[in-house]
Amino acid sequence: MTGIAFLRKFRSIEEQANRLGFQITASKHFTREYDAVALKPLKDDSLPVYSRDAELFVGSIEELEVWLRGLEWARQYDRMLFGKNHDKKRERLEQNFRNETLACILRR
Numbered sequence: 001m002t003g004i005a006f007l008r009k010f011r012s013i014e015e016q017a018n019r020l021g022f023q024i025t026a027s028k029h030f031t032r033e034y035d036a037v038a039l040k041p042l043k044d045d046s047l048p049v050y051s052r053d054a055e056l057f058v059g060s061i062e063e064l065e066v067w068l069r070g071l072e073w074a075r076q077y078d079r080m081l082f083g084k085n086h087d088k089k090r091e092r093l094e095q096n097f098r099n100e101t102l103a104c105i106l107r108r
Contacts, residue, residue, distance in 0.1 A: 010061065016068050018042060020075075022056065030058045037064055 017024050017039060027038040038055040057067050079086050 009065075013061065013065050013068065016072070017064075020068065020071060024064070025055075027055060027058045029055060037061060039064070039067075 014024055021042050022039040023042045025038050025040055027036040030036060030038075036058050037060070039057040040055060057064060059067070082089075
């Protein structure tokens with residue numbers, strides 16, 4: 001795929017990644033025979049259990065598209081099973097984890 005079609009596809013994948021809380025970057029820790037892309041948390045507080053520079057995914061654009069589609073499907077499935085408030089509950093639990101981690105650091 002070349003030209004404007006690739007650019008449109010990449011931008012739509014980038015928008016989907018941002019919507020899910022990730023940013024697309026070049027892979028620092030893993031190289032292949034082609035240019036690998038990586039996903040990192042979009043904000044410092046996006047994911048409570050990962051290092052902020054951790055690469056959560058590394059692979060090609062096509063592999064990234066499939067991975068994001070699977071993640072989006074899993075989140076939609078969770079919403080279907082647990083209701084509309086599931087996202088708020090998950091966010092609250094993640095914030096509780098961040099608070100506990102901060103408390104442990106401050107106690108040291």
